[in-house]
Amino acid sequence: MGGATSECHQKSAFVSASLTCHGRQSMKVLTRVLTGTTLVTGLFSLVMQSTPAFAANTVQHVLLVSIDGFHAVDLEICVAKGTCPNLEKLTDHGFTYTNASTTKPSDSFPGLLAQITGGTSKSTGVFYDDSYDRKLFAPLCAxxxxxxxxxxxxxxxxxxxxxxxxxSSLTGLNAGVAIDPNNLPSQKVSGICTPLWPHNFIRTNTVFGVLHKHGFRTAWSDKHPAYDIINGNDPDTQPVNGPGTNVDDFFAPEINSDLSAANISLIHSVGLSSTAPDPTPISGDDFTKTLDGVEWYDGIKVQATLNQINGLDHTGKIGLGTPRLFGMNFQSVSVGQKLKGDGYVDPVATPSAGLANAIKFVDKSIGQMIDALNKRGLAERTVVIVSAKHGQSPIDVSKRKALDDGMVIKGPIGANFAFDIGDDAVLIWLKDNTGGKTAGAVAALNGFAGDTGIGEWLSGPLLKLSYQDPAKDSRTPDIIGIAKIGTIYTGGSKIAEHGGFNEDDTHVALLVAHPDLKERSIDTAVATTQIAPTILKVLGLEPQELEAVRLEDTQVLPGLFRERD
Incomplete structure (x- = not known):
């Protein structure tokens, strides 16, 4: 991870240091191709028994990077083709988990919360950033x-x-101040209508809360101030009616704001900057509508992260010291996968020029972070974790089929329909789920003359295998529709979406890197929920301090700690 030493002189688990660069690269690709065979599985088992991992007590920082949409195959392809040299350097000193899955549903909220709580929607009570609760009220209890x-x-x-x-959401240390409590869902406490802040909507604590309790500073940058949810449910310390405070430096410029000259000027006027060039303003669009726009937007957060590595706050003006846990979310790859004319050019995930550009931008940004860690002398004391909140589906854009969920989901259910969220899966809540009415709704959907886009409906016992009982829990959907690959519920031009349960939605990249680690590719099935307990253990804390870890018995990622080898 960094340094001027050529990777050809770094000794790996399988490749002799005497091999040439070309030989090493060929062996790398061959090893990845063979992963999953009996031979390689046996070799990996041997290496895991004989190769020590890093000494955890030397690590003082964790840099967590979440790249929306970044599949395991995206990482594999860009490393094999040499188009992501900085990520490749991390794999040289890292464990690549080739069989990692994110949450189901694979939305951004549950996807990130998995990484910082150790739990799924079953524990956190968060199914989507747009969902339904049978006990809550509309804003202002309307x-x-x-x-x-x-x-x-x-x-x-x-x-x-x-x-x-x-x-002040840009210049202060808490972007949550941009949340208007009058726009939040409401609850009634002793008959009084009160707003429910995102950090109180989640049902469990997070790594940020655990670290805050131990006196460690943290920071995070994301796409909406509503990511206040990452502070976690911590009623003893967190405000009831105000932004959460467990994250010491929370930065969240709004990605869906206007792609306007006014917004570009606003960033400059408050003393912030991006690592990417200013984009061309487009009336009526937001920052997700062009690659130049989203890369400039992401670049603001990259610069914030670089400032934090350098011991400053996200603005680069206040000296606070490098946080113990910090990082950011990238949107560029996800946008490159969705925009019409971009995405993938074939079923085997060859990226288009636009998507390749987005991956190159993210890789360059990660390289800037690694360089900054090296210059500060922090590389040896920092574990870098790269993963994704979600994938994106379909990779094979020829399978895309756009449907209107209002017509094919709400319509067949009729008067008992309460709410649904549909991107490339459908979560459905009914007004009344008693007395066989859920089964009746499923029957109506199955009897619909048109195409619902769904391959399988989960309800009743099937749904309760993975989630709480919707008859008893106010958040759990009554019905979940697992979409056929390629189904997207949209009236727009986007060519892919996330939120679903298919391979393209859930099979994400996961890489853990540190200079002491030797290159290893692990094909054991793992989940992104295992990132959270791993973060705490890396920093010398007890993973069981996370409530979701206890509820779901979430384990640390395999192979990283000596006692587990």
């Missing part, structure tokens, strides 16, 4: 109980402005 819970740009004072309507 309707309910039983209402939509939408925690995205809609919660802000001004969703058109990159600062959410509050300039």
């Amino acid at each position: 309707s309910g109980p039983g209402d939509e819970v939408n925690l995205a740009e809609n919660t802000e004072f001004n969703l058109h402005s990159i600062d959410g309507g509050k300039s």
